[in-house]
Amino acid sequence: MAMATGVSICSNALLMLGAQTINDFQDQQNLDRAKLCANLYPSQRDSLLRAHPWNCCIKRIVLAPLAEAPAFGYSNAFELPADCLRVLEVGSGGCQIDYLVESRTIQADTTVLELRYVFRNEAESTWDTHLIDLMTAAMAAVLAYPVTQSTSERDSREAKLAQLMKQAKAADGQEDPPQMLGDERLMRSRFGNGWGVV
Known part of the structure; x- marks a missing residue:
């Protein structure tokens, strides 16, 4: 074929x-x-x-902050990759964090940003x-x-x-695990390792 x-x-x-x-x-x-x-x-x-x-169109990347910080709100801005079509998950040190997508940047209170995103996959054979x-x-x-x-x-x-x-x-x-890794990390960060109410 x-x-x-x-x-x-x-x-x-x-x-x-x-x-x-x-x-x-x-x-x-x-x-x-x-x-x-x-x-x-x-x-x-x-x-x-x-x-x-789509699983065949997802990438992971670690971003460093731009030299110019946002005027207010968050401590750093990170430029979205040129091939980014949709932000899926944003984290730091393995945990999801609060962020904002604004004019081709992600703003967040971190110095290293972990990003999962849908990329413009132009290799249709993949x-x-x-x-x-x-x-x-x-x-x-x-x-x-x-x-x-x-x-x-x-x-x-x-x-x-x-x-x-x-x-x-x-x-x-159906190819994804029933519990997404990101959701589990988010639950842990919100409720601690035990499942009781904090």
Whole structure:
């Protein structure tokens, strides 16, 4: 089986709509469709990756503070990684901490910041098969009207996408442990190691 790429995902979406496939995003033979895919694909991909913490699109990083501290509120600001689409968990020394996301920075009262986040994974070959199917359906939905000029085709593609999204999120979530590590640490930091009321 060929490895998935942005072009193969768009081509499969076009096939689903009964349209000619593209060879690349600059395909001179099918320039209109290639341009349409090239314009729509990046924003659709980012939106889909941001919609759920897909296991194949999560990274961990330790950040150092920026030289300039916030004017007030928190003692330090940390620049979000360029590929960060969604902050999942922020901590220090293994415990979750209070923080605020503000204009591409995280503000917090710590000098070292541990970050788990959804990143812009542009290597589709590393994606879970459910995510590839979902992205193909998302492209079919967004291309449906421009390619077919049919509102009913667009509506049915959008309905199919919503159904697939539920299934993919459920399957992806089943790979996570029942109790997320972060939640456990948060409980410990709030209530101590014993489970009695403090």
